[in-house]
Amino acid sequence: MSDLFSSFNSLGLGDLSGVDLYKEKETTVKRPEPAEVKEVIPLGEKDLLFDKTYTCPVCDEPFKNKTVRTGKNRLLRIERDLRQVYTPVDQVKYDVIACPHCGYAALGRYFDSPTRMQIEGVRKNICINYRPQKWGEECYSYEDAYLRYQLALGNAIAKSSKSSEIAYICLKMAWTLRGKREALDQTAPDYEQARKEHEAAEKECLQKALDGFVLARQKESYPMCGMDEPTTDYLLAALAFEVGDLPTASKMVSTVLTSRSASSHIKDKTRDLKEEIVELVKKQAGKN
Ligand SMILES: [Zn+2]
Structure with missing residues (x-):
């Protein structure tokens, strides 16, 4: 390697x-x-x-x-x-x-x-x-x-x-x-x-x-x-999710969902991601 x-x-x-x-x-x-x-x-x-x-x-x-x-x-x-x-x-x-x-x-x-x-x-x-x-x-x-x-x-x-x-x-x-x-x-x-x-x-x-x-x-x-600011923030949330950094992912999801400048399209994507985060947190809690 x-x-x-x-x-x-x-x-x-x-x-x-x-x-x-x-x-x-x-x-x-x-x-x-x-x-x-x-x-x-x-x-x-x-x-x-x-x-x-x-x-x-x-x-x-x-x-x-x-x-x-x-x-x-x-x-x-x-x-x-x-x-x-x-x-x-x-x-x-x-x-x-x-x-x-x-x-x-x-x-x-x-x-x-x-x-x-x-x-x-x-x-x-x-x-x-x-x-x-x-x-x-x-x-x-x-x-x-x-x-x-x-x-x-x-x-x-x-x-x-x-x-x-x-x-x-x-x-x-x-x-x-x-x-x-x-x-x-x-x-x-x-x-x-x-x-x-x-x-x-x-x-x-x-x-x-x-x-x-x-x-x-x-x-x-x-x-x-x-990319505009909400799209960049969404991307940060998605990348954090991909690498398993759920605290950062959740924080950035909240930032996008409370943003006044985020389009409805990016908010929809963010809500989907939020669901995936919630699912993963539940799954991880079940394992412990
Ligand atoms: Zn050259």
């Missing part, structure tokens, strides 16, 4: 291994390495992709990045922690934009807008050591996607990004691991072990996301990662 930065050596970024994500806590997020279990890429995934051209704000070189044709990808459901599940293409695999020339990578929302200082940070900490990668020719596997998120995370640290940006990357890493777990070959002999390892690693990413959003809530203004 290796940590959140497990592939940094292969990217040429070994120096960033073990760095504190929010400069406050130890980083110990694990990454699963199930040797025998392959993931299944849905038929037709490559037909829904196209190469979008970007110009890198760090090295000024043009490059192409695989992008999903959103009109043809269907939203199946939105999960408790706001993960949007699409079919046939898991959109989260394609959310990182990565320059193949210099190693600059970020989520789409943040790609175009690094400050001069941040560009310097990326040049100093990423570009000089970066080893060019070959991502999937037609589609990205979850392995490719996870590696691209690791690169985006390394860049976010090199840019001294806000906690919310780092937390959002950790959240999407958790969703990547969840998507990968769902796509694992269930007939493989090591499937059960791989499933458990992915679940554990996903939970650690969710915990990192929660830690970051808690910090961001104290220091940053809204909208945060495109």
